[in-house]
Amino acid sequence: MTEKDLETVILTKDESELNVPPMYKILLLNDDFTPMDFVVEVLRMFFSMDQEQATQIMLKIHTEGSAVCGVYPCDIASTKVNQVIEFARSNQHPLRCVMEEN
Ligand code: TYC
Numbered sequence: 001m002t003e004k005d006l007e008t009v010i011l012t013k014d015e016s017e018l019n020v021p022p023m024y025k026i027l028l029l030n031d032d033f034t035p036m037d038f039v040v041e042v043l044r045m046f047f048s049m050d051q052e053q054a055t056q057i058m059l060k061i062h063t064e065g066s067a068v069c070g071v072y073p074c075d076i077a078s079t080k081v082n083q084v085i086e087f088a089r090s091n092q093h094p095l096r097c098v099m100e101e102n
Pocket of ligand 1: 032035036039058062096
């Protein structure tokens with residue numbers, strides 16, 4: 001590889017990293033109190049799932065402890081987490097929602 005080729009490889013890598021924002025997973029966590037129907041409603045409202053998909057993900061959280069509900073750029077993930085937590089709190093449910101870098 002010539003010095004010119006090496007320069008091209010390095011510049012391309014820098015550019016690709018600049019154009020791709022870091023993505024964050026949103027997870028819902030299981031608890032013993034939040035009703036299953038409420039979790040299904042959250043998954044439909046905030047993560048645009050249909051009834052069947054939302055029920056599957058809710059049952060995965062219930063049996064495995066948590067599940068990924070979606071993957072978003074940082075500001076969108078952060079807004080969604082706050083909206084879910086506030087919606088649960090306003091309905092007196094202890095549902096927990098967190099984000100993790102992908
Ligand atoms: N474990 C809850 C129950 O038995 C249901 C539940 C599912 C709660 C998912 C939280 O993120 C959750 N009522």
